[in-house]
Amino acid sequence: MSTALEVADLCVSFTQRRARIDAVREVSLSIAQGECVAIVGESGSGKTQLFMAAMGLLPRNASAEGSVLFQGVELLRANRAALNRVRGSKLAMIFQDPMSALTPHLKVGTQLAEVLVRHAGISWRDAWHAATRMLERVHIGEERRRMQQYPHELSGGLRQRVMIAMSLLCAPSLVIADEPTASLDVTVQAQIMELLRSMRSEFGMALALISHDLGLVGGFADHILVMYAGRIIESRPAGHLLNEPRHPYTAELIRCIPRVSGTLPSRMATLPGQPPRPQESPPGCAFAPRCPRAAPRCRTERPVLLTRGAGAAACHFPLDS
Amino acid sequence: MSVPPQAALRQVALRPVALRQEAMRRFRSNPAAVVSIILIAGIVVLSIAGPWFTPYGDDTLDWLHVATRPGLPQAHWFGTDRLGRDLFVRTLEGTRVSLAVGLVASAVSLLVGISYGAVAGYLGGRIDHLMMRIIEIISGLPLIFFVIFITVTFGRNIYILFLSIGAVAWLTMARIVRGQTMSIRRQEYIEAAVACGATPARIILRHVLPNLVGVVVVYATLSVPQVILFESFLSFLGLGIQEPNVSLGTLVADGAGELEAAPWILLIPGAFLALLMLCLNICGDGLRDALDVKEN
Numbered sequence: 310m311s312t313a314l315e316v317a318d319l320c321v322s323f324t325q326r327r328a329r330i331d332a333v334r335e336v337s338l339s340i341a342q343g344e345c346v347a348i349v350g351e352s353g354s355g356k357t358q359l360f361m362a363a364m365g366l367l368p369r370n371a372s373a374e375g376s377v378l379f380q381g382v383e384l385l386r387a388n389r390a391a392l393n394r395v396r397g398s399k400l401a402m403i404f405q406d407p408m409s410a411l412t413p414h415l416k417v418g419t420q421l422a423e424v425l426v427r428h429a430g431i432s433w434r435d436a437w438h439a440a441t442r443m444l445e446r447v448h449i450g451e452e453r454r455r456m457q458q459y460p461h462e463l464s465g466g467l468r469q470r471v472m473i474a475m476s477l478l479c480a481p482s483l484v485i486a487d488e489p490t491a492s493l494d495v496t497v498q499a500q501i502m503e504l505l506r507s508m509r510s511e512f513g514m515a516l517a518l519i520s521h522d523l524g525l526v527g528g529f530a531d532h533i534l535v536m537y538a539g540r541i542i543e544s545r546p547a548g549h550l551l552n553e554p555r556h557p558y559t560a561e562l563i564r565c566i567p568r569v570s571g572t573l574p575s576r577m578a579t580l581p582g583q584p585p586r587p588q589e590s591p592p593g594c595a596f597a598p599r600c601p602r603a604a605p606r607c608r609t610e611r612p613v614l615l616t617r618g619a620g621a622a623a624c625h626f627p628l629d630s
Numbered sequence: 631m632s633v634p635p636q637a638a639l640r641q642v643a644l645r646p647v648a649l650r651q652e653a654m655r656r657f658r659s660n661p662a663a664v665v666s667i668i669l670i671a672g673i674v675v676l677s678i679a680g681p682w683f684t685p686y687g688d689d690t691l692d693w694l695h696v697a698t699r700p701g702l703p704q705a706h707w708f709g710t711d712r713l714g715r716d717l718f719v720r721t722l723e724g725t726r727v728s729l730a731v732g733l734v735a736s737a738v739s740l741l742v743g744i745s746y747g748a749v750a751g752y753l754g755g756r757i758d759h760l761m762m763r764i765i766e767i768i769s770g771l772p773l774i775f776f777v778i779f780i781t782v783t784f785g786r787n788i789y790i791l792f793l794s795i796g797a798v799a800w801l802t803m804a805r806i807v808r809g810q811t812m813s814i815r816r817q818e819y820i821e822a823a824v825a826c827g828a829t830p831a832r833i834i835l836r837h838v839l840p841n842l843v844g845v846v847v848v849y850a851t852l853s854v855p856q857v858i859l860f861e862s863f864l865s866f867l868g869l870g871i872q873e874p875n876v877s878l879g880t881l882v883a884d885g886a887g888e889l890e891a892a893p894w895i896l897l898i899p900g901a902f903l904a905l906l907m908l909c910l911n912i913c914g915d916g917l918r919d920a921l922d923v924k925e926n
Contacts, residue, residue, distance in 0.1 A: 364825055365824075366821055366824060366825060369754065369755055389829070392827075393827040393828075393829060394827070395827070396824070396825055396826065396827040397825065397826035397827035397828075398827065401825075401826075402822070402825040404818055404821070404822055404825075405818075406818055409817060409818040409819060410818045410819050410821075410822040411819055411822070412819045412822075412823065412836075412837050413819070413841075414840045414841060415836075415837075415840075423836075424826050424827075427826075427827060427828070428827060472822075475826070
């Protein structure tokens with residue numbers, strides 16, 4: 310089996326005060342075994358909801374259509390028992406904010422060992438040992454003491470290491486990392502990304518890295534998907550996407566990455582305007598109002614995601630045409 | 631608190647203080663709460679051990695001393711009532727019964743209220759709506775009518791009394807627990823637990839309920855005096871504990887009839903009731919302040 314996750318025509322919509330809000334629109338993607346795919350987009354582009362739907366974590370007022378296949382199991386229509394067999398063991402998630410993603414009144418060790426007891430069915434004693442070894446592998450330092458500590462006694466970076474250890478406990482085939490470094494210091498951020506990289510080579514799991522920082526994932530992921538207003542607008546191998554973006558939005562994002570070398574610009578590069586509000590759905594390209602290359606056709610006809618070479622882009626006038 | 635900042639810092643740096651220890655320390659630094667907990671302990675010990683030190687039982691009739699004043703000579707330390715029963719023994723017996731009713735009925739209401747509230751709050755949506763409407767309907771019934779209905783249907787019996795008081799007292803508990811659960815279930819660690827494959831029952835028991843301990847403990851200590859008062863009120867009306875059994879309520883009811891001739895028959899059990907109420911309430915307030923982390 311070569312694909313870890315196969316998403317087809319996934320739509321996620323929310324109903325709020327009788328209004329329908331589309332967060333994810335007709336998204337298809339596949340993540341190969343052992344591959345690292347980064348999903349990049351600004352806030353509200355639907356990148357998180359896409360995976361929340363896959364994990365069965367959507368709030369009550371949300372509904373998902375389409376299909377999410379994980380190792381041949383359809384996750385969208387799975388019942389809770391089937392979902393729980395997969396969640397936490399084969400499909401794990403690292404949350405954005407390690408400050409709040411650990412239960413405050415349970416010891417770190419208890420929380421780690423419990424995952425193993427539940428999923429691997431081993432004794433508490435063995436689980437505790439395995440959890441200690443896992444903390445050692447994520448280079449937390451003093452792992453025996455850490456096991457006995459409560460989450461509030463650890464720093465943000467250590468807690469994120471605990472989260473990573475927790476996600477890896479059952480040797481998952483896919484780990485979803487939802488902005489794993491968003492709430493950390495820049496120096497810690499680099500350490501955590503380095504840890505994820507080494508864990509990936511050690512465990513060989515596929516990684517879905519959700520981020521808003523193209524610069525961060527650029528040197529990390531094999532494949533990058535760019536989302537805008539609930540749709541994938543460009544999906545290409547990382548090197549290609551960064552060096553010669555096809556979609557103007559991707560190009561603008563790359564232009565906005567601050568650079569350390571060369572002369573400093575007097576102002577940071579920005580992309581003017583706002584993404585469309587999720588409750589409205591303009592007939593044309595969602596990016597047209599902010600696009601420097603927009604033509605009348607862009608406002609009336611929505612571009613489809615066209616595959617060409619090793620990637621795909623949804624634009625009438627791609628940059629490399 | 632007048633700890634010099636550096637000393638406080640050193641303390642924090644040396645040893646992270648567990649919440650329980652911190653709460654204990656703060657409770658101990660509240661003199662009113664400490665005094666009241668000592669008084670409660672004294673009343674409890676007295677009500678259990680006291681009757682051993684007098685020759686009279688709670689239904690022994692001493693025809694030579696009917697409605698005598700409190701005093702040492704006749705060994706009726708609190709006096710006797712108009713049937714010649716020793717008021718010391720009866721007051722302690724009544725205190726014990728009242729305390730037992732308070733504790734058991736509070737425990738019942740705690741158990742029912744917590745499970746009901748946690749389930750409603752965690753599941754939310756339509757189930758929550760339905761469960762809350764049921765609570766509103768029950769709390770809309772007149773309390774006394776409800777208790778009279780139960781006692782008349784099932785007979786006058788101390789267990790029925792526990793049940794009927796408990797059946798009313800759990801409503802507030804359920805509401806409090808539901809509100810707390812709703813705010814906790816939106817926390818990210820609950821989502822993380824779901825993502826780790828934990829079942830709803832497990833999440834409620836392991837991740838939600840332990841977070842509620844503070845609120846529950848405080849409300850429970852405050853509900854014990856409420857229940858005792860309610861029981862005394864029912865007994866005063868003749869709906870609660872029945873003769874020959876005693877509770878503080880029946881004793882007060884007895885005494886109220888003799889107020890002009892023998893005021894001590896009312897005043898002594900009344901004082902016990904008042905002291906118990908006051909101490910339990912102060913104790914509950916002290917606990918609330920001690921467990922409230924956010925205040926400091």
